[in-house]
Amino acid sequence: MTRKVHTVTPDMSLAEAIRFLKRHKVSNAPVVEDDAEGHRLLVGFLSEGDCLEHLSNEVFFGSPAPRQTVKTMMKRHPVCVEPEMDIFTLASIFVNHRYRHLPVAAEGRLLGIVSRSDILHALNGFYQEAFKERKSKKFPPNLAEIINHRFILKR
Numbered sequence: 001m002t003r004k005v006h007t008v009t010p011d012m013s014l015a016e017a018i019r020f021l022k023r024h025k026v027s028n029a030p031v032v033e034d035d036a037e038g039h040r041l042l043v044g045f046l047s048e049g050d051c052l053e054h055l056s057n058e059v060f061f062g063s064p065a066p067r068q069t070v071k072t073m074m075k076r077h078p079v080c081v082e083p084e085m086d087i088f089t090l091a092s093i094f095v096n097h098r099y100r101h102l103p104v105a106a107e108g109r110l111l112g113i114v115s116r117s118d119i120l121h122a123l124n125g126f127y128q129e130a131f132k133e134r135k136s137k138k139f140p141p142n143l144a145e146i147i148n149h150r151f152i153l154k155r
Contacts, residue, residue: 001083001104001112007032008046010071014058017070018051030103030110031074042103042110044074080105081114087126090119 006024008017008031021029031044050073058068066072080103081090093099094116104112 001114001118003112005030005103005110005113007040007110008070009033010043010069010074012070014051014054014068014073017046017073018055021048021051028101030078030113031070032110040110041108042078042080042105044070044076045078045103046070046074050074078103082106083111087119087123090114091123094119 006020006026006029008020008029010031010033012020017029021027028045028047030042031046032040033043035041054068054073079093079097079099081093083104083106090102093102099116101113101115103110104114
């Protein structure tokens with residue numbers, strides 16, 4: 001999981017959002033608002049696809065009224081994962097729904113973002129260790145150990 005996440009705010013314009021994604025070389029960004037205590041609350045998720053859809057509509061149909069902002073383009077109530085979710089549940093979500101990135105949140109607060117690549121790397125590391133051990137012992141893997149392998153947020 002990446003804790004240092006590039007985020008956008010709901011009031012950013014379409015042009016600002018596109019510049020932001022290009023400048024940071026990211027294909028998506030969580031949309032956050034700060035609460036009274038300074039915590040980043042996740043309010044949506046914006047992707048290059050969302051920007052492309054609205055930009056092409058704006059170019060083709062002319063300037064819409066009202067102007068497009070992150071708030072009007074973002075996916076509200078994005079699919080999120082929790083920091084204590086096990087790695088196989090995460091892998092299943094990524095495989096079955098074709099997501100590339102998912103926000104990690106707890107109680108509405110953004111904690112980070114996890115990518116399909118992060119899960120692949122973690123699962124492959126576990127596989128490599130288990131394979132080495134299996135090779136030397138010639139025993140089947142302990143499935144309870146694998147299933148209980150958690151993707152836990154380290155604070």
